[in-house]
Every structure is written in structure tokens, then in C-alpha cells.
Amino acid sequence: MRFKNVFSIIGPAMIGPSSSHTAGAVRIGRFARQLLGSAPTEAAISFYGSFAETYSGHGTDLAIVGGILDYRTDDERIRHSLRDAAEQGVRVVFFTGVLPGTHPNTVKITLTSQDGRHTEVMGASIGGGTIVIRSIDGFEVKSSGELPTLVISHADRQGVLAGITAMFSRENVNIGYIITDRKGRTAEALTVVEADSSVPPELMEAIGSLEHVSRVAYIDLTR
Structure with a gap:
């Protein structure tokens, strides 16, 4: 085991x-x-x-x-x-x-x-x-809370997930796990991203400024 x-x-x-x-x-x-x-x-x-x-x-x-x-x-x-x-x-x-x-x-x-x-x-x-x-x-997700985590509310539109992952890459923060659930095509969606290191405020702000993103929350149970 x-x-x-x-x-x-x-x-x-x-x-x-x-x-x-x-x-x-x-x-x-x-x-x-x-x-x-x-x-x-x-x-x-x-x-x-x-x-x-x-x-x-x-x-x-x-x-x-x-x-x-x-x-x-x-x-x-x-x-x-x-x-x-x-x-x-x-x-x-x-x-x-x-x-x-x-x-x-x-x-x-x-x-x-x-x-x-x-x-x-x-x-x-x-x-x-x-x-x-x-x-x-109401979105089905899976998160352990063991890593710094972003919870991102957004519309289900083409390019949103690509924009999120690009922002992580730009800030040199590695994604350990990512999952998305949606209410339907082009409807509301929720993405949970667990990172291998702490998430800097600049990354949160950058993701929050993306088109179709309505909210970004940060969870870090190690603090």
C-alpha cells in the first residue's frame, strides 16, 4: 500500500x-x-x-x-x-x-x-x-485540499481553460491537478486547479481578468 x-x-x-x-x-x-x-x-x-x-x-x-x-x-x-x-x-x-x-x-x-x-x-x-x-x-469536482487550490467560476466558452493554463505557465506555477464541471454547453462552469506551489496574487489577478471568468477563490489549508 x-x-x-x-x-x-x-x-x-x-x-x-x-x-x-x-x-x-x-x-x-x-x-x-x-x-x-x-x-x-x-x-x-x-x-x-x-x-x-x-x-x-x-x-x-x-x-x-x-x-x-x-x-x-x-x-x-x-x-x-x-x-x-x-x-x-x-x-x-x-x-x-x-x-x-x-x-x-x-x-x-x-x-x-x-x-x-x-x-x-x-x-x-x-x-x-x-x-x-x-x-x-452544485458542480461535481474532486479536490483533496492538500495543495494550494484555485476555484474558478467561468462561462463554458472556447479558450477559457487554455487561458487559465497559459497563465500558470507564464508565472512558472506547475499544475498538479485540474478538473472542470459544467452545467451544459456554453453555460456556467467551474474549474478546480491544484498547484504544486503557492499561487501568487499576480496569477490570481491575471486569471480573474480573463474574459468569461467571473470569480477566483484561493484555498490553502497549509497556511
């Missing part, structure tokens, strides 16, 4: 009893927070599978909210993240549900910003603190 990273062997530095139910949950919450790009005012959190059955007892609720507050996996503040969220004016609501065909440790997070923007992330904690993001704002 090959291990992708050190998390697969010893797990991450973390607060809580379980790398799957706490550390992985923190990372999914941070992914959603960084995707939104600002502190949310509302967070709707839906647990599925074993998360739905044990989220309170295993501290998964604290972990997800800690991530939404952009706490790292080893941040002591995770223990009182629900209190912190309330003090910061973040309204948190929990739901449980059944979602056949998904990983047992699956959560959907919907965040709302003060200016009314929404973002929705569905991800799974698959062990050792490792996560897989399965959908973003």
Missing part, C-alpha cells in the same frame, strides 16, 4: 479524539471558509452517515465550526468554537440526513456572507485527516 502523505501514516496534529471525525472535519470547514473568502454570518451544516449519528459525541460539530472560523486542526479554540461563532455573530444551524451512495463521513456546508454571497461545499473525511471535496456550488 502506498501512502500519499504523512497524514495517511500518523495523522495530523489535532484537537479531538478522531482524525476522521475532527481533523478532517476541520479541514472541510476551512475549505468552505476560504472558498467564501470572508467570515460568514450564517452556516448551515448537514451531516450524513456516521457523521449524522455521532457528530455531537465525537466533536465533529465543534470541528466543522472551528474550520469555518478558519482555525487549524491543532488550534485549542476548537474546543469552544460554537461559543466563538456566536460571539462573532455567526448563526450556525445543524441538520442530519440520508444521502445514499456517499462516504459515511460526509458533510455539506452552506455559508452566507454579510453581503449576501453564498457558497456550498460537500466533502468527506476519509481517514487520517485526509479529505475529498466532492462538490462546490
Whole structure:
């Protein structure tokens, strides 16, 4: 068996009893927070599978909210993240549900910003603190959050992907992984790019200025 990273062997530095139910949950919450790009005012959190059955007892609720507050996996503040969220004016609501065909440790997070923007992330904690993001704002994707990641909203038009990859090449940033989903031909699309190194602001600005690109978000869970 090959291990992708050190998390697969010893797990991450973390607060809580379980790398799957706490550390992985923190990372999914941070992914959603960084995707939104600002502190949310509302967070709707839906647990599925074993998360739905044990989220309170295993501290998964604290972990997800800690991530939404952009706490790292080893941040002591995770223990009182629900209190912190309330003090910061973040309204948190929990739901449980059944979602056949998904990983047992699956959560959907919907965040709302003060200016009314929404973002929705569905991800799974698959062990050792490792996560897989399965959908973003209704688009089917796959992202591990292990590398600096750009999430790019754009119209499905000829030349957009070529423009994005050309910008990476121009800034000497290597693409480790890229995936695109679209609502239909010439409709809305979403591209997720994982880079082998940090993404400089100039690259984000260049991609954001491309024709048909409407939004660029940067996620870096190593920060």
C-alpha cells in the first residue's frame, strides 16, 4: 500500500479524539471558509452517515465550526468554537440526513456572507485527516485540499481553460491537478486547479481578468 502523505501514516496534529471525525472535519470547514473568502454570518451544516449519528459525541460539530472560523486542526479554540461563532455573530444551524451512495463521513456546508454571497461545499473525511471535496456550488469536482487550490467560476466558452493554463505557465506555477464541471454547453462552469506551489496574487489577478471568468477563490489549508 502506498501512502500519499504523512497524514495517511500518523495523522495530523489535532484537537479531538478522531482524525476522521475532527481533523478532517476541520479541514472541510476551512475549505468552505476560504472558498467564501470572508467570515460568514450564517452556516448551515448537514451531516450524513456516521457523521449524522455521532457528530455531537465525537466533536465533529465543534470541528466543522472551528474550520469555518478558519482555525487549524491543532488550534485549542476548537474546543469552544460554537461559543466563538456566536460571539462573532455567526448563526450556525445543524441538520442530519440520508444521502445514499456517499462516504459515511460526509458533510455539506452552506455559508452566507454579510453581503449576501453564498457558497456550498460537500466533502468527506476519509481517514487520517485526509479529505475529498466532492462538490462546490452544485458542480461535481474532486479536490483533496492538500495543495494550494484555485476555484474558478467561468462561462463554458472556447479558450477559457487554455487561458487559465497559459497563465500558470507564464508565472512558472506547475499544475498538479485540474478538473472542470459544467452545467451544459456554453453555460456556467467551474474549474478546480491544484498547484504544486503557492499561487501568487499576480496569477490570481491575471486569471480573474480573463474574459468569461467571473470569480477566483484561493484555498490553502497549509497556511
